[in-house]
Amino acid sequence: MAKINDNYLKLKAGYLFPEIGRRVRAFTEANPSAKVIRLGIGDVTRPLAPAVLKAFHDAVDDLGTTDHFAGYGPEQGYDWLINVIIENSYTPLGVSLSTSEMFISDGSKCDCANILDIFAMDNIVAIGDPVYPVYNDTNVMIGRTGEADDKGYYKGIVYLPCNEANGFIPALPTEKVDIIYLCFPNNPTGVVASKAELKKWVDYANANDAVIFFDAAYEAFITDPSIPHSIYEIEGAKKCAIEFRSFSKTAGFTGVRCGLVVVPEEVMGTMADGEKYSFNKLWNRRVSTKFNGASYPVQRAAAAVYSEEGWKQTKEIIDYYMENARLIREGLTEVGVTIFGGVNAPYIWLKTPGGMTSWEFFDKLLNECNVVGTPGSGFGPSGEGYFRLSAFGHRENVIEAVERIKKNLK
Numbered sequence: 001m002a003k004i005n006d007n008y009l010k011l012k013a014g015y016l017f018p019e020i021g022r023r024v025r026a027f028t029e030a031n032p033s034a035k036v037i038r039l040g041i042g043d044v045t046r047p048l049a050p051a052v053l054k055a056f057h058d059a060v061d062d063l064g065t066t067d068h069f070a071g072y073g074p075e076q077g078y079d080w081l082i083n084v085i086i087e088n089s090y091t092p093l094g095v096s097l098s099t100s101e102m103f104i105s106d107g108s109k110c111d112c113a114n115i116l117d118i119f120a121m122d123n124i125v126a127i128g129d130p131v132y133p134v135y136n137d138t139n140v141m142i143g144r145t146g147e148a149d150d151k152g153y154y155k156g157i158v159y160l161p162c163n164e165a166n167g168f169i170p171a172l173p174t175e176k177v178d179i180i181y182l183c184f185p186n187n188p189t190g191v192v193a194s195k196a197e198l199k200k201w202v203d204y205a206n207a208n209d210a211v212i213f214f215d216a217a218y219e220a221f222i223t224d225p226s227i228p229h230s231i232y233e234i235e236g237a238k239k240c241a242i243e244f245r246s247f248s249k250t251a252g253f254t255g256v257r258c259g260l261v262v263v264p265e266e267v268m269g270t271m272a273d274g275e276k277y278s279f280n281k282l283w284n285r286r287v288s289t290k291f292n293g294a295s296y297p298v299q300r301a302a303a304a305v306y307s308e309e310g311w312k313q314t315k316e317i318i319d320y321y322m323e324n325a326r327l328i329r330e331g332l333t334e335v336g337v338t339i340f341g342g343v344n345a346p347y348i349w350l351k352t353p354g355g356m357t358s359w360e361f362f363d364k365l366l367n368e369c370n371v372v373g374t375p376g377s378g379f380g381p382s383g384e385g386y387f388r389l390s391a392f393g394h395r396e397n398v399i400e401a402v403e404r405i406k407k408n409l410k
Helices: 006-010 016-030 049-064 080-092 110-120 133-141 195-209 279-292 295-305 310-333 360-368 395-407
Strands: 102-105 125-129 159-161 179-183 210-213 241-246 261-263 269-272 276-278 339-341 348-349 387-392
Touching: 006 133, 016 360, 049 295, 049 310, 080 102, 080 133, 080 295, 102 110, 102 279, 110 133, 110 210, 110 241, 110 261, 110 279, 125 133, 179 195, 195 210, 269 279, 276 279, 310 348, 310 395, 360 387, 360 395
Parallel strands: 125 159, 125 179, 179 210, 210 241
Antiparallel strands: 102 261, 241 261, 269 276, 339 348, 348 387
16 A cells, blocks of 8 residues: 655644635635735736736747747756846846856745755754745655644754844854755745845855755845845855745746746765765756756746846836835834834734734734735744735735724724
């Protein structure tokens, strides 16, 4: 009889967002006339930029011609897309990358999970708390952890609390770790890290032969010119960091699917015999074996994001969401809600009023305001007492949701 992977049974509850969906469905079925405004899951709502959409259509048309038909492409991504990303998104930051160091994928969520394939099971992993659940849950699924304790912490993972006292920036671990997950601008808290903060992590990683997994999915939303967009802006990072980026929020590709991983050739791991080996070569082997590449039309659409017209249109969409964030942040501040984030990121992290738990506040907003957000506890034990709202909504809905919440909390 085939046996299951018992590690999946360690997961304490259903993935956060399906649980939110279950509660919302139950509410809407019981209240069919209610207008529910969703500011929970970070799914985009604006259409693709016209220049991007045209490139998408043109690429689909290519598939209908003999001369321009594209079948299997390079598993690592087409050079013409990789080069345009390097030229437009890394070179202006003073970051030098070779084509062989970037890999195009179908989204950074998959990449953050799949990267674990090339790391040994006995590596000690450190993650922030609260944190994007994928980091935690995928380490549980592959068998790196023991059971969870009463708080929800899994044995075998080093948790780094991110709270109001430390400005939601985790402190360096007091013990040696091998893999460190960092996400800035942060999901869920919306905070950013300065160059000085990131330098501490790069120095720690290099001193301890650790590797940083740097999730920069929201870098396009940074408005402060002093805040780094890439970990590679920090001296020494190319020796210790793997960076993940996504077109999902930057260009509205949540349903299109495209992302990228940067694995510098200088990032080395240790083999069983103590010799060093390049993670770039391992990732290339993994991609070549398990992935057939993002589709040709998707990659053409992604390249169009960086055209002069495409980036102007894309930036207008980003600005639209950031205006939503401002409206949420300032509107809720008016009624005394303590707010974090929402300045360099599309997420607003708020303190639940009146000492409510995060799920109690979720139910209050859903039942009394017909507004959906995300309970902070779903991101980890340190997220209890906090709540995430997303700026990825239609402007009229954002305004209405803020007014409903303000009226309820007055």
